[in-house]
Structure formats: C-alpha cells, structure tokens
Amino acid sequence: MNTVEKLELMEEDVPPRMAEEQRIQDDVPWGIRIAAAWSWRVIIILLFAGVLIWLLSHISLLLIPLLVAALLATLLRPLHNLFVKWKFPRVVAAITTLLVLIGFVAGLLWLVGQQLVEGFADMASQVTAGLFELVTLAEETAAGFGIELSTDQINQGLEEGLTYLQDNSETILGGAMAIGSTAGNIVVGGILALFTLIFFLADGRKIWDFLVFFAPGKHRPAIHGAGRRGWTALGSYMRVQVFVAAVDAVGIGIGAALLGVPLALPVAVLVFLGSFIPIVGAVVTGAVAVILALVANGLGNALLMVGVVLLVQQIESNILQPIVMGKAVRLHPLAVILAVTAGTTLLGIVGALFAVPVLAFVTRAARYLVKEEWRGDPEAKEMEKLEKEEAIKRAAQKEVHEAEEQASLANITRRLKETIPGLDPEKRGFGRRGDAPEGHLTRTETHTAAGTRPHPDADHAGEDHGQAGPARHDSRHDSRHDDEGGRA
Incomplete structure (x- = not known):
C-alpha cells in the first residue's frame, strides 16, 4: 500500500464533523487564525484593566495617599538612612525625616505667603495700568480689522458677565461646596499619607516581604x-x-x-x-x-x-x-x-x-x-537558596508531624484494645458467639469428649443468657454425669 492509499484510508476513518472542521481551518489563513487567537485574549485583558481602573477610581481616597507616601518614601530614603547611620532607631529616624519634610514645606509656604502679601499690594497699580493697556490694544487691533470696539462695549461685556454670575450664583455656590468637600478629602488624604510614610520608611522591607510571601514559593x-x-x-x-x-x-x-x-x-x-x-x-x-x-x-x-x-x-x-x-x-x-x-x-x-x-x-x-x-542576581539566588532550605525544613517537619500522628493513633488503638479485648482480633476474650477462648472446649466438644448428648434446650438457654447459659448447663450436666457414674 503506497502513501496515497494510506492517506485516503486515514481520511475515510476521520468522522465527518472533524473533517468539516479541518476543512474550515485549512480555508482560514494562518495569519487570521493567529489574529483571532490574540484578539479574544486582548479583549479579556482590556476588560480586566477597565474593571481595575473603575475600582481604583472608587477607592482614590485610599489609593492616592498610598501612592504619595510611596513616592515620598523613595525620595526621602537617603535622608532616613543617614539618620539610621547616626544610630537613630528606625521609627525615630522616620519621624525625624517626616519633621524635616514638614519644616521644609512650611518654610517654603511661609516665604511664598510673604511674597504674595507684598506682591499683591505692589501689583494692584500695575494690574490696573495693564488692564487699561490691554483695552487700548484691543481697540487698536479691532480697528485694524475694520471692527469698531469702544470702551462702552467692553464695559457692557463686563456687566453682562457680572449678571451671568449673579444669575448662576446657586450653581457657583454648589461648585464652591464641592471644592470645600474636595479640600476636606485632601486634608484627610494628606494625614493618611504622612502616617503611612512613617511606616514605609521604618518597616518598608518588612511590608514588602509580607506581600511577597503570598506569591508561590x-x-x-x-x-x-x-x-x-x-x-x-x-x-x-x-x-x-x-x-x-x-x-x-x-x-x-x-x-x-x-x-x-x-x-x-x-x-x-x-x-x-x-x-x-x-x-x-x-x-x-x-x-x-x-x-x-x-x-x-x-x-x-x-x-x-x-x-x-x-x-x-x-x-x-x-x-x-x-x-x-x-x-x-x-x-x-x-x-x-x-x-x-x-x-x-x-x-x-x-x-x-x-x-x-x-x-x-x-x-x-x-x-x-x-x-x-534574577538568574544572575546574587540576592535572588540567596533567596532561592533560602526558599529551598525552608521547603526541605517544612518537608522534614511534615514527616515528623505525620510520624507523631501515627504513633499517637497507634497508642490510642493499643489502649482501646487493652480496655476492650474484643476489639483485638488476636485475643478471644469477648469474641463472637461460638468462638471459645484458646485452651477451652466448647459445649459440643465437652459432650463429645464425655460421650454424652447435650440437653435439647441448652442452645436456647445459651441464646437467652449469653455466655453464662452454656456454662451453667455444662455445670449441671457435669453433676448429673458424676451422679450417674457413681450409681454405675
């Protein structure tokens, strides 16, 4: 059988549905199949990213302070390390670094405030003169394009603007209240950021190790x-x-x-x-x-x-x-x-x-x-070595724990067997009915050995009275047997 005949036989063995799917795949170009395979994966990634961004936008009051604290921690880390080098405890060094930051920002704001107070007083006349100059420039520019623009028209435009502000005062007030709420959120977020910054500086490595612990080993x-x-x-x-x-x-x-x-x-x-x-x-x-x-x-x-x-x-x-x-x-x-x-x-x-x-x-x-x-990173190699040692240690501890559990279970089983002999298959103290202890003869064996017949009600008596019934019957039968032997 040549190769062509083998292929024909293989095609005949293929179910019709699979053959149809194979023909469809053969008709679709390879590039389109690859693009389709990538497309649905990209769509899933984009959907996941969209949901993540939506969640982040709803927890911005928590997320933004954490990001601010992280950025400040990276920026202030050299100063914190300097205080630690000077034998400051890590928490004290973090608080000292924070105080330095607050002092710098407060001093800068004080200078800016002083400049604003002095500058606004000096700038009032300059702004007035500048506004008049702008009005004159606007009139000259409009005249150059053939447009008549007078001071009265400018004043009229200003009055219309003031009227618009008065008519929409409620909307403006609502916006001002929203700004006030935003300012409150900023204050709360700032306090949270500073509080978080202390722990990022003092225990940043511990926090990171805690997060990495949740990753697979x-x-x-x-x-x-x-x-x-x-x-x-x-x-x-x-x-x-x-x-x-x-x-x-x-x-x-x-x-x-x-x-x-x-x-x-x-x-x-x-x-x-x-x-x-x-x-x-x-x-x-x-x-x-x-x-x-x-x-x-x-x-x-x-x-x-x-x-x-x-x-x-x-x-x-x-x-x-x-x-x-x-x-x-x-x-x-x-x-x-x-x-x-x-x-x-x-x-x-x-x-x-x-x-x-x-x-x-x-x-x-x-x-x-x-x-x-990480394959050439010394710290990553050291961490990988420690992870392997920890895995070996955990495996050894698991074996010891399992051995202790087995020993404890065996001890409990032994105590139960000692307490209840019937649970021990090797001992026949409380065995099933009919199982006599080792070294003792059953009732039938006793009568057979003596050449006598058991009493017809002996079995029923044994069933009613347990193990004691046959024992009593055997005793009576032995007495009777002794009397008959004496008379004989």
Whole structure:
C-alpha cells in the first residue's frame, strides 16, 4: 500500500464533523487564525484593566495617599538612612525625616505667603495700568480689522458677565461646596499619607516581604527581584525629577525676576510643583508667569517671558531628559507623553502626576522578568537558596508531624484494645458467639469428649443468657454425669 492509499484510508476513518472542521481551518489563513487567537485574549485583558481602573477610581481616597507616601518614601530614603547611620532607631529616624519634610514645606509656604502679601499690594497699580493697556490694544487691533470696539462695549461685556454670575450664583455656590468637600478629602488624604510614610520608611522591607510571601514559593525570588528593581528605578526617577523641577523653577523664576514680573518666587514654586508632570507641567505653569507679565508689564514683556519659558523647556527636553532622566529610567519621550495623556484622561490631574512613576516602576520590573535577570542576581539566588532550605525544613517537619500522628493513633488503638479485648482480633476474650477462648472446649466438644448428648434446650438457654447459659448447663450436666457414674 503506497502513501496515497494510506492517506485516503486515514481520511475515510476521520468522522465527518472533524473533517468539516479541518476543512474550515485549512480555508482560514494562518495569519487570521493567529489574529483571532490574540484578539479574544486582548479583549479579556482590556476588560480586566477597565474593571481595575473603575475600582481604583472608587477607592482614590485610599489609593492616592498610598501612592504619595510611596513616592515620598523613595525620595526621602537617603535622608532616613543617614539618620539610621547616626544610630537613630528606625521609627525615630522616620519621624525625624517626616519633621524635616514638614519644616521644609512650611518654610517654603511661609516665604511664598510673604511674597504674595507684598506682591499683591505692589501689583494692584500695575494690574490696573495693564488692564487699561490691554483695552487700548484691543481697540487698536479691532480697528485694524475694520471692527469698531469702544470702551462702552467692553464695559457692557463686563456687566453682562457680572449678571451671568449673579444669575448662576446657586450653581457657583454648589461648585464652591464641592471644592470645600474636595479640600476636606485632601486634608484627610494628606494625614493618611504622612502616617503611612512613617511606616514605609521604618518597616518598608518588612511590608514588602509580607506581600511577597503570598506569591508561590518558586516565583518569590523573581518577584522579589523585580519589585526591588522597580523600586530602585522609582527612587531614581523621583530624585532626577526633583532635580529637573528645580532647574525649571530656578530658570523661570530668575527670568521672571529679571523681567520685573510680579510674584516671581510664587511663580517659581508653582513651576517646581508643576514640573512633576514631565514635559507639559513646566509649560502649563510657565503660562502663569506669561499672563502675569502681560497683565502687569504689557505685551512686550509677556513675549520675553514666553521666550524664557520656551528656553527652559528646550533645556529640559533636549539636555536633562535624555542625559539625566534617560539614564535613570530609560523612558522614551513619546512613552512619557502617552502615559501622561492616558493618566490625565482616566484619572485627571492625579493620573497625570502618577502615570510616569508607575510606568517607570512597571517598565523596570517587566524588563527584569523578561530578561530573567534574577538568574544572575546574587540576592535572588540567596533567596532561592533560602526558599529551598525552608521547603526541605517544612518537608522534614511534615514527616515528623505525620510520624507523631501515627504513633499517637497507634497508642490510642493499643489502649482501646487493652480496655476492650474484643476489639483485638488476636485475643478471644469477648469474641463472637461460638468462638471459645484458646485452651477451652466448647459445649459440643465437652459432650463429645464425655460421650454424652447435650440437653435439647441448652442452645436456647445459651441464646437467652449469653455466655453464662452454656456454662451453667455444662455445670449441671457435669453433676448429673458424676451422679450417674457413681450409681454405675
């Protein structure tokens, strides 16, 4: 039989339904089958991610303080280690680090408050003059396009705006109350973040070991190494981002001060905070300096301020991001922009703040797992060795425990057999009816040996009275047998 005939016979043996499915698979191209197989898996992943994001959005009051505490812990870890090196207990070192942070923020806010109080008093006349200049500029620009725009029309527009605000005062009041509720949530979240920060600094390693404990034993070294690498990348990102934010704040603040823009220090602080949103943060907060320059000093000064902001932004994008940030976390600028956009779309300003740090952590941890770096990681190897030793120890303890249980069960069984001899098949003290103890003859054997016949009611008497019945009957029969022997 040749090969063709064998194939024909195999096709004849295939059930019709399987043959039909095979023909359908043969008709569908291989690429489409692969795409379909990937599609339903991607859909499941997206659904899971959507449910996860929905859950996270409903526990934001708990999640955001934890993320803030984690970021601050990575940033303040060197200072905490310094206090520990100075023989501070870990909890005391954590509290001291927190007090240093609170003192720095309080001092900065005091300086900003002083600048705001003094700046608003000096800026009132500048703002008034700037507004008149803007009105004049608007009239001249409108006249250049053939549009008549007078001061009365501008005043009328302002009056309409005030009327609109008065008519919608309830809506505005509701918004103000919502802002007040948000402010309350911010206060509660801030307290929770500071409280959590103490434990992250003092017992961060213990908390991480507790979380890793829930992973399967054979995967713990890899998960531990990935988390450690991600945490290191997150700390590097935070320290580099603080440096970049400081450069942005100093650059824009010095530019605003040189151009005579009011509130230069508050603007610098605002730029510093906004720069934690990479690439776009410094531009958005720098726009505040441009607006202040436009209102206080006119259009020419505002254009110069725009030039300062763009110059600082170019330094950040072309020098600081590739050289400093790239070595720390290795994130492409496009990935950063997409992460910030996605975070803003999903969770607003909070998503914009935490998108890049989370991306940095996940990217480094994923690279560690994909490249199987734990196989050459000394700490992971040591942890794997300890896991194996623990597994051997647990197996030995399990064997000892099972042996103890078996010994205990055997001891209990022995005591029961000693207490109730009938439970022991090797002893016949309380055996079944008809089973006489060893060394004793049964009733039938006794009569057979004596050459006599048993009494016809003996069996019934034995059934009614248990083991004692036959014994009594045997006694009476033996007495009778002795009397007959004597008479004989």
